[in-house]
Amino acid sequence: QKEVEQNSGPLxxxxxxxxxxxxxxxxxxxxxxxxxxxxxxxxxxxxxxxYSNGDKEDGRFTAQLNKASQYVSLLIxxxxxxxxxxxxxxxxxxxxxxxxxxxxxLLVRP
Amino acid sequence: DGGITQSPKYLFRKEGQNVTLSCEQNLNHDAMxxxxxxxxxxxxxxxxxxxxNDFQKGDIAEGYSVSREKKESFPLTVTSAQKNPTAFYLCxxxxxxxxxxxxxFGPGTRLTVL
Numbered sequence: 001q002k003e004v005e006q007n008s009g010p011l012x013x014x015x016x017x018x019x020x021x022x023x024x025x026x027x028x029x030x031x032x033x034x035x036x037x038x039x040x041x042x043x044x045x046x047x048x049x050x051y052s053n054g055d056k057e058d059g060r061f062t063a064q065l066n067k068a069s070q071y072v073s074l075l076i077x078x079x080x081x082x083x084x085x086x087x088x089x090x091x092x093x094x095x096x097x098x099x100x101x102x103x104x105x106l107l108v109r110p
Numbered sequence: 111d112g113g114i115t116q117s118p119k120y121l122f123r124k125e126g127q128n129v130t131l132s133c134e135q136n137l138n139h140d141a142m143x144x145x146x147x148x149x150x151x152x153x154x155x156x157x158x159x160x161x162x163n164d165f166q167k168g169d170i171a172e173g174y175s176v177s178r179e180k181k182e183s184f185p186l187t188v189t190s191a192q193k194n195p196t197a198f199y200l201c202x203x204x205x206x207x208x209x210x211x212x213x214x215f216g217p218g219t220r221l222t223v224l
Contacts, residue, residue, distance in 0.1 A: 098213060
């Protein structure tokens with residue numbers, strides 16, 4: 001069974017620090033990788049996606065992909081209290097389905 | 111405004127009743143999806159549809175049914191056969207021209223069985 005694993009947290013960081021969120025996946029055939037942010041009681045919001053090995057930066061966010069290690073991460077620079085949320089990692093398989101991890105809860109302390 | 115709407119926001123159901131959750135999108139996306147989320151869990155795929163009049167079962171389709179008569183609409187029926195239906199239900203859509211890659215979510219329906 002295809003799996004996506006995330007540490008449930010909470011990951012607690014002080015305001016202004018770098019938050020590092022990690023995700024591993026089991027299916028080597030996975031093609032695309034996504035990070036969603038979900039505030040409590042709300043629906044997930046797409047933050048970033050990455051297809052190729054390496055880093056992809058978008059503002060304060062950087063996604064990192066290592067297909068050989070089956071590992072994807074999200075870095076949030078200059079973390080703000082408004083970044084406090086659950087971050088869901090999702091992996092797309094060859095059938096266009098997304099497989100989600102259970103999420104990591106991030107808490108940014110003022 | 112382009113987007114995905116779901117209704118109702120909250121829904122209460124008595125045991126043994128079927129209920130239908132609405133999902134509409136005006137993004138002109140080809141594919142639509144239904145997910146279920148339980149507290150502290152990720153999203154699990156119930157059904158998905160890539161074209162009108164066609165849909166496929168996801169990982170947890172038992173006790174659910176869908177239809178896709180129009181491109182913009184993908185209603186989900188939670189039947190009495192679903193043993194534990196209390197959950198947060200999320201509808202999403204994606205664009206074929208972007209390889210179905212990015213899925214965008216509606217605001218969700220929170221279903222509670224009394």
